[in-house]
Amino acid sequence: MMFYLTLAALAVASTAQNDLRSKDFALQLSSTTNETLNGSLLYACHEGAATESLCPGGKPSDEEPLQLYAMFHFNTSTSSANPNDTKWDNIGGILGYDLPYNHDQIQPSAMFLYIQPTSNVALPIITPAESSSTSVFFEECGSMYIKQYYDDTTIPPYANTSEAHIKNWYICDTYYGYHYRTLAWVVGLDSHSTPQNPTCEKVDVKRVYA
Template sequence: MRLTAALYGLAAAIGALAQSDEYPPLKSDGPYALHVKGQCNSSIDGYLYAVHEFSTDHDPDTGVSVLHYAPVPAPMAGNSSYRFYFNTSVDDDSGLGFVVTDIHASNATNLYKGKAMFWTYFPDTNVAILELGEGADPYNVQFVGFGEDEKAFVYAQHDDSTAVVGKPGPETSVNLYGWAICWQTRYTVTGFTLSWITYGKPHNPTCERVDLTRLKL
């Protein structure tokens, strides 16, 4: 895999993105709707939409959003909060990239060409929350891929279950599926929210594991 998109993260981390033409430009694919379907006997079946974490924030170019679940048979037509994009580098043949919304939103480096989805972890739970927008950086934005079945996965090169004392940690490519819908509160908004179970049984008892897929609009 040639993860040329990783150059963007490296450049941002060291503050070296001085000239945007030094790196392959990102291309945007979409718009897509994001569909969630519950596993096993779950009744979850619907679409995700972006909600600002602060009700007073009405500027689409700024702020942070979470992804709430709506049990609807189709995304609401004409509602931009249901529209998402998939950004990757032009010469990247890996099929991996970043899920974003508001592709015209401005940010300090224009790193992700939109408000990228990132993971926020907490020390008191094994359930992370997915957010979009300001706060996205190379350390909390993950490469996402969509398989032949269009199911979303997170690509990782870290597996600490194989750690051996005295030896460097191995890099083992693995696709992770930890998506869940959980009842969550983030600042001023509460609702059924796209979340990520890091491992095992979720600490949040409202969580239901789901498959996340995309639908071209």
């Protein structure tokens, strides 16, 4: 069930566990099969009260530089990162977004994967509830991924110590609060993950600093 609450009810301060914030960056798509998606930037598209998904938009240019597009940031904990490390490579944390409202107000928000029991296509959703956020990582090249800690393709299932970098990002026609074409995540290991949504197109998502 989806709840559409007011900003006041959802106002949540950033927790001490993720008090280390990166510089702002954009999220850029890479596609080997769709030139329109390749190089396009993600922006926060409205799904409900204080609720956003991530939609593909335009590409940066001289007329529309990177800074004009949606800016995100990466929040992690002081226990897992060196504050002098400005590259933030292969460190777990949350994808953050400052949601603007009332013209000059900002509501700190974070991304989580919304999973529907009848679909293997999960939706990255941005809300002010940081406590329900999904942990993500970035490679040295800027590619965003989720680590594999558990493998149930074997008998018996076991904790996976290889910590594989899983990048099951797609752009699909989706519905949460509205019909959009949005970023999506296919649940499962990459070698076992075929989206049941026929509109999905495989992409990579990369961090590009402003």
